[in-house]
Amino acid sequence: MDLKKNGSFPVLTDPAPLNNSRLGLPSNIKPYSSAAQAYSSGLYSTKPRRKAILGKLDDVRANGWLDAMKSSSPPRKQLNKDFISEPAIDENDMAYHTWLMSYPSALTSFEQIISSAKCKKIALFLDYDGTLSPIVDNPDLAIMSNAMRSAVKHASECFPTAIISGRSREKVYKFVKLTGLCYSGSHGMDIMCPVRKFDSTGGHPNCIMTTDEQGKEVHLFQPASEFLPMINEIFSSLVDITKDIVGARVESNKFCVSVHYRLVNQEVWPEVAQRVVNLLKDYPRLRVTHGRKVLEIRPVIDWNKGKAVEFLLESLGLSNREDVLSIYVGDDRTDEDAFKVLRESNRGYGILVSSVPKETNAVYSLRDTSEVMKFLKSLVRWKKLDDGA
Numbered sequence: 001m002d003l004k005k006n007g008s009f010p011v012l013t014d015p016a017p018l019n020n021s022r023l024g025l026p027s028n029i030k031p032y033s034s035a036a037q038a039y040s041s042g043l044y045s046t047k048p049r050r051k052a053i054l055g056k057l058d059d060v061r062a063n064g065w066l067d068a069m070k071s072s073s074p075p076r077k078q079l080n081k082d083f084i085s086e087p088a089i090d091e092n093d094m095a096y097h098t099w100l101m102s103y104p105s106a107l108t109s110f111e112q113i114i115s116s117a118k119c120k121k122i123a124l125f126l127d128y129d130g131t132l133s134p135i136v137d138n139p140d141l142a143i144m145s146n147a148m149r150s151a152v153k154h155a156s157e158c159f160p161t162a163i164i165s166g167r168s169r170e171k172v173y174k175f176v177k178l179t180g181l182c183y184s185g186s187h188g189m190d191i192m193c194p195v196r197k198f199d200s201t202g203g204h205p206n207c208i209m210t211t212d213e214q215g216k217e218v219h220l221f222q223p224a225s226e227f228l229p230m231i232n233e234i235f236s237s238l239v240d241i242t243k244d245i246v247g248a249r250v251e252s253n254k255f256c257v258s259v260h261y262r263l264v265n266q267e268v269w270p271e272v273a274q275r276v277v278n279l280l281k282d283y284p285r286l287r288v289t290h291g292r293k294v295l296e297i298r299p300v301i302d303w304n305k306g307k308a309v310e311f312l313l314e315s316l317g318l319s320n321r322e323d324v325l326s327i328y329v330g331d332d333r334t335d336e337d338a339f340k341v342l343r344e345s346n347r348g349y350g351i352l353v354s355s356v357p358k359e360t361n362a363v364y365s366l367r368d369t370s371e372v373m374k375f376l377k378s379l380v381r382w383k384k385l386d387d388g389a
């Protein structure tokens, strides 16, 4: 993979994700042709260059992507009213309990976690959707409860805290509404941290100093800013090519675009995927990642939530320090990059929020957002006791 320097961060210059076998569809699905045609005039599209190989790739890429779409979010539990009083242990519960042996609950392992945090400073990284707010059908209604907001507020008063989301930074701030912490939107491609009073680090060298909406001084880092016009172009194209698909929804996340299919009839998922694949063939500098019933289109740069964690630790003057323990709580595939960074560097723990067994680089798990809140409260309680001791 060719790494080119763009400013001071590396940019992946090959269209790697389109070679990914996960970008595949069964050969019996007819390609939707008008979409790509409609946007071939886009300023950032490279349609003519890649046209020759399209038909072949559609077959080669079969299946993987659809499997990823199907497994991208656990089905909600069906309650059978007739058997509601039956003991709730079924096969799924058994599997979950077996999985817990490998990824123990961060609540039941709390003592173990804090014993490794003794004499260390904890840095806290929190994903938003599915971690601080439950997954809901309408992304605009993923509201954080006041109780969760208060738990995050107290935690951020005890520990350096960052919210790391795939959403745009502005949008996630509107949900969280807390000042004094770092916000990282667009999967780490838009990072803003308050300038701290006695900031000896001066922020990260690649940050610019600016002011936020409240006029407060902040450090800002946007490694994908050159992609903004391209992202805006593909956003409009995606809105257009999905407008006749019932339930499909396209969300702009500033440096990324989400195509939601949670409310699309499952039989139509291949069609959603096919249209996105077709369009992306003309944008080799963009790639797709899979979230929870969402396809996330983002720039092909060597940047993700894991890199964002490293960057934030550096910005906060907390990297390469033996006395820092990082804790990252997240529920999504995109959080795996951050779990991996912490696991491989031995700098802390990933905690996966999941009520079903999943392969993960996390060390611990929490079942749902209510357990996340309990965990945050426990951390605060422990910190206050420890400080008072």
Ligand SMILES: O=P(O)(O)OC[C@H]1O[C@H](O[C@H]2O[C@H](CO)[C@@H](O)[C@H](O)[C@H]2O)[C@H](O)[C@@H](O)[C@@H]1O
Pocket (backbone or CB within 6 Å): 127, 128, 129, 130, 134, 135, 136, 137, 138, 139, 140, 142, 164, 165, 166, 167, 251, 253, 258, 260, 262, 291, 292, 293, 294, 296, 332, 334
């Ligand atoms: O990194 P995150 O903060 O977890 O953001 C990832 C995506 O989250 C949102 O979508 C997810 O949550 C929605 C609301 O609960 C749900 O309707 C959707 O199905 C989930 O995928 C957000 O809307 C996306 O733009 C983010 O990419």
